[in-house]
Amino acid sequence: MNYSILLRQMFRKFINTESRFYKNLQTLYHYLTSIKKIRKHKYLNFNVAITKHCNLNCAYCFAFSPLAHEYCYDVDIFKKDVFRISELTDGKIRELSIAGGEPLLHPRLTEFFDIARGCFGYYPKKSFGNIFVITNGTLLARQPESFWVSCRKNNIEIRITKYPIKLDINALKQTAGNYGVKLICYHETDKTEKRMDSLKLDILGRQNIKDSFIRCFLATDCINLYNGRMYTCGVPVNIDVFNNYFDQNIISTDKDSIDIYKAHDINEIFDFLRKPIPFCRYCDWKNTKTNLPWRISKKEITEWT
Numbered sequence: 001m002n003y004s005i006l007l008r009q010m011f012r013k014f015i016n017t018e019s020r021f022y023k024n025l026q027t028l029y030h031y032l033t034s035i036k037k038i039r040k041h042k043y044l045n046f047n048v049a050i051t052k053h054c055n056l057n058c059a060y061c062f063a064f065s066p067l068a069h070e071y072c073y074d075v076d077i078f079k080k081d082v083f084r085i086s087e088l089t090d091g092k093i094r095e096l097s098i099a100g101g102e103p104l105l106h107p108r109l110t111e112f113f114d115i116a117r118g119c120f121g122y123y124p125k126k127s128f129g130n131i132f133v134i135t136n137g138t139l140l141a142r143q144p145e146s147f148w149v150s151c152r153k154n155n156i157e158i159r160i161t162k163y164p165i166k167l168d169i170n171a172l173k174q175t176a177g178n179y180g181v182k183l184i185c186y187h188e189t190d191k192t193e194k195r196m197d198s199l200k201l202d203i204l205g206r207q208n209i210k211d212s213f214i215r216c217f218l219a220t221d222c223i224n225l226y227n228g229r230m231y232t233c234g235v236p237v238n239i240d241v242f243n244n245y246f247d248q249n250i251i252s253t254d255k256d257s258i259d260i261y262k263a264h265d266i267n268e269i270f271d272f273l274r275k276p277i278p279f280c281r282y283c284d285w286k287n288t289k290t291n292l293p294w295r296i297s298k299k300e301i302t303e304w305t
C-alpha cells in the first residue's frame with residue numbers, strides 16, 4: 001500500500017488544493033520525504049507495464065494510455081529480464097506490480113504470472129515476494145477460470161484502482177474469494193470520487209533536475225523495468241507515446257536508466273535509482289495541478305503540459 005498517496009488523499013479532503021497554504025505544505029512534505037528517495041533501498045519494488053493502451057482513457061493518465069496504440073509487452077523479454085533481476089536479488093524482492101495501461105488487455109497475461117512467480121519466492125510473513133496486478137477492474141468479470149486459477153496458484157493479488165464507473169466490486173470480491181485470490185480496491189468508498197493529478201511536462205526541458213526529483217512523488221516509488229533497463233519512474237518509458245501523438249521530441253537517452261545486464265550487482269542499480277536523471281528536466285512539478293475531477297481524456301496536449 002502506498003501510504004504517501006493515502007496521506008495526500010486525506011489532506012485533500014480538508015484543504016483547498018489550489019490555495020497557497022496547500023502548495024507550501026506540499027513543498028514542505030516533498031522536501032521532508034525526499035530523504036526516503038535518496039536513501040539506499042534494501043529490497044526492490046518494481047513495476048512492469050505489460051501494455052501501453054487502456055480501455056478507460058482517463059485524462060491526465062501518467063502512462064499516456066489514451067494516446068497509445070495497442071502495445072503488448074514481449075513475454076520473452078519479460079522472462080529474460082526478470083530472470084536477471086532474480087539473479088541479482090537471489091529471488092528476493094519486496095514487490096512486483098504487473099501494470100499497464102490496462103494489463104488485462106494482454107492476451108498472454110497468465111504467462112507473466114507463471115514466469116514472475118517462478119523467479120521470485122513468496123514470504124508473506126516477511127512481506128517479500130508480493131506480486132500483484134494493478135487494474136481498473138473493468139475486465140475482471142469476464143476473465144476465464146484459468147485466470148483465477150493462475151492467480152491462486154502463483155499467489156498473485158489483484159489490486160483495483162476504482163474510477164467513477166459502474167463496477168460491481170462486491171461481486172468481484174466474491175468471485176476472487178471463491179478462487180482463494182486476494183482482491184483489494186484502492187479508494188474504496190460507496191460514492192467513488194476519484195481525483196487525478198496532472199503530470200505537467202515542460203516540453204523545452206528547462207527544469208532543475210534535482211528540484212524536480214525532490215518534488216516528484218513517482219521518483220523511486222514507481223520503479224519500472226523495461227527492455228532490460230531499470231528506470232526510477234515510468235515517464236521516460238512511455239514518452240514515445242506522447243511524442244508520437246503530438247509530434248513532439250522530448251528526448252530520453254540511456255542515461256535515464258540503468259542496463260540490468262551491465263550492472264555488477266543490485267546495489268549498483270539501487271545507487272542509480274536514488275538519483276535524478278537527465279529526463280527530470282522535462283517535469284515541472286512546481287506547477288502541476290492536483291486533485292482534479294476525473295474525466296475522460298479529450299487527447300489534448302494541455303492535459304499533460
Ligand code: SF4
Pocket residue numbers: 054055056057058061062063064065066100101102136
Ligand atoms: S485506467 Fe489507469 S492506465 Fe487506464 S487510462 Fe486511466 S489512469 Fe491511465
Ligand code: SF4
Pocket residue numbers: 212213216217218219220232233234235236276277279280281282283
Ligand atoms: S523523470 Fe524525474 S521528475 Fe519526472 S517523473 Fe521521473 S523521476 Fe519524477
